[in-house]
Amino acid sequence: MKSKEHQEPAQSNVKDRRRAKQHQANPELVERGAAMKKGWQIKTIGDLGEFQRGLTYGKSDEVDVSDNVVLRATNIDLATNLLIFDELKYISEKVVIPESKKVKKGSLMICMASGSKTHLGKVAFIDDDYGFAFGGFMGMLTPKSDVLPRYLFHLMTSEDYKDFIGALSDGANINNLTFDKLKVFPVPVPPLSEQHRIVRILDEAFENIATAKANAEQNLKNAKAIFESYLNEVFTKKGEGWVETTLSKATNGIFTGPFGSLLHKSDYVADGIPLVNPAHINEGQIEPDLRKTVSKATALRLKNYIMREGDIVIGRRGEMGRCALVTEVEDGWLCGTGSFFIKPSSRCDMHFLVRYLRSDSCKVRLEKLVGGAIMPNLNNTDLGNLTLDLPPIVRQKSIVKGIDDLYLDTQSLTNIYEQKLAALEELKKSLLHQAFNGEL
Template sequence: MKDKLPKGWEWKKLEEVGEVITGNTPPKSVVKYYLNGNIPFVKPPNLGNGIVIQTQEYVTEEALTKSRLIPKNSVMVCCIGSLGKVGIAGTDLITNQQINSINFNNKIVNYRFGYYYALTLEKYMLENANQAVVSIINKSTFSKYNFPLPPLSEQNQIVSVLDKTFEKLDQTIALVEGNIQKLKQLNESVLDEMFEGKHANWKTENLKKLTLKIGSGSTPTGGQNSYKESGISLIRSLNVHDWGFKEKNLAFIDEVQAKKLSNVEIENNDILLNITGASVARCCIVPENILPARVNQHVSILRIKKELLLPKFLHYSLISPFYKNQLLYNSSGGATREALSKNMLEKFEINYPTIIEQQRIVTYLDQTTEKSQKLTQYYQNKLEALKRLKNSVLDSAFKGELRRAKVIPITQPIIDPYFARTKSFNAKKKADKQAMVIALAIEAHEKNGKSLYRTKGEKTVEVIEKHIDLDFGRVAKKMAAGPAAFEHLVKVVEPLAKEKKWFSVQEVKGDNYDGHKYIKAENFNAFMMRCVLDLRPKLQEIRRVIDLFANMKTTHEAEVVATIYSGWNNLIIRKTQIDDEAIVTEARENWHDSKLKIERQEFFNAIEWLKNNNLIPQGNGREVI
């Protein structure tokens, strides 16, 4: 810890550059010390985020007779338990006995220089702590820690550089941590959308009827001292996590111990569920590579009837907020500790569809989970790199390498592209939505024994975009085939669908004209699951309109209806006087020469059709020009 210092610097002990004060807790039995107090009472959880002003607990002036006041700008360091957590007193306050504070002598130490140096102590403290159950650095040892002391003017310069650098680093770290949290929320949101409530066309059964086995094990006699370095895996609650099994600290037992737990021998694809303690309701599928294995008394095996449920479907169900909250509520039912009994699990109900539908759901969730986990790992790596950079900057500072620096070049934090609402991001999301409507239309036509062609698909998209008031990023024009944005469709939407393997376009040669038919691709079913989730608030109405178009006998009928709808919508946008004659004039005479070949009565019939099917335009979206 005592490296060679730059010229003009010298090593001092902490007790030589300030007063070291160990905190203490005013007696909790004296209510008046804590009633309506205004002096912050700091504990280790309050440290770690710079300046501390507000806390969960406050004490009164009278409590100061039983505690030590920590002056504003003192640097607080946790020396018991969470070693090395640091904070600055933003006001006069008190701390508990786990925290030592340094009230630096401001004539020789800039307190922020002292704060930055305190951030480097964690590693050293962990290496030298009293190896008790709870790590401890006593006041005497802490006071003797070395402190590098440059001239005050040089400290001020170093602090100026570190303040600017750490402001940028902390902003970037906060952004990355925010992205990790957003991904977690996104995962929960996807699962909640899938499993929340009961689906009318799904069955509901309790786990007793859906499983072959529900049971937990026990810990071998002798506890941890009886574990082996290798052998048969003994799974404990610390190994079971919602998004995967963790092999760290996996215990092992021998054949003799395992034989006593033969009734909880794990099979491939068993579901593991934590049933006691703080990790209650955490759940995962057992990985094949850790078999053979047993579980202890804190973990339950759920062995499902595979003709009724897919293991992954049950796993995704149980980690969804909807079911997780039910499990947590059940586990807290008045017991002294959180626990799920076998009886509770047997009665626990699961709503589930057919195996085929389960497979579609699992495929979709596997894809979203894989992407989310890759992004989460990317952000975790980025976070670790930023923290290493922080340590590197501090190391340079206290080696005197920032003596003449004015600023350290750190890339300014930016909104991460994955979450940024940039123009290109929005364009892709809008194209996604249009592709979803096409996918739903492909399925609707297939149910009618038909295929969806590009022109009819574009008419369906045009009406839905304006009727539902969506924005697909397209700008429709008055074309011979009615309102259409074929350039956007052909250059943006269809290539995206092909790249993602949702659907593709097949050219079909005809006697009089060539057509373009949509063909399902390998990821179509998983994409359909996304469609259902993303469009859910308006899905019923979208499907109603799609079905209306799917039931039309000819593409010509769809062209006339879509043209009348858009012409009518144009008049509303322009705020002109509207009657049936005006609508037909806009959709026929003022549209395209080819429309003049169609009898006017067909357009009047289309107006009546729109009215009868509750498809009255509201002036949404852009005018077709």
């Protein structure tokens, strides 16, 4: 019988023939190969790297802290593809971790299974020998000598790669990747000298882009912080004629939406009269779910919960301070079971009140009322007893104008910074596209 050493060359030849057959059968490889620059080749991830699946362990092996650290999908930042070490998993030191299950400097860690398709296939470059294991839902790709690890890493952050992964998982119930599927991804491979040049350009460009993005994001935060600071000042800095009162005294009453016994699942119809629950209130606007509405007959039965233009609807469950002014559009809609609605009075401008209720300073006070509960649930009495400093009605209106003017300025700055962030992201995509099409 032949030894294993004598069998391997024959097996290798079989693998080579299979790989050549795969390349011939893949029209994308043939098409891209014909379009490549001189000296470039089209290979696959399978040609260029060795793959290793991660460490599997039992729930009983998990501990609070140890020297056995396991990296998971949460340790790859989706936006930047950087390794992050905020949520490390530790397992018992009784578990012996093979070296093959530890990340190696110059390798790529890939998310091979995830509850979210957006995270499937995401990759991070391992820049050091950390001595950390990588979990069973992860994979490690160790590039061979004919491709630079960072060249392959940049390719696996490109839109072509993301589209490839998206097509593999499209329609699948379980978001799993196998190396057999991943290994056929086509890789345009220039000479090593050209790879070095491309990596150098991309690394430098992406470092500059990351700095520009960080500056834009900080400017965005600053603009929002200035607006919130202004709100805090106008609502807490008393002036002449200001009086301390309560929400129930400043308005014409706070009313709770219908309890569950009054509104059943069977009452819901599509495209009827909307109900407004906390989930339907976003950024001071009411966004109904037209799949869960009620008939006119049900609305008539629940007429005591109908909201009118000028009311304020505010959530009593979940995130505190989620509220909106009822406009002409929402007049006649129903307050949902998870909300209150507040009736206006001549003592309080409702535009002033809704801006106060949405302010960070008021949200903090409302959160204190619910006592940090896991499922916050505000009661009518506590909301009614909430104290506020109320200026004369004329001053309320001028404060509203000042807030709205500053909001428009803030929104204008926000749009500028968001457009800049979008442009930087497009620049990154464009550079990657050029790099791997021989156009850089």
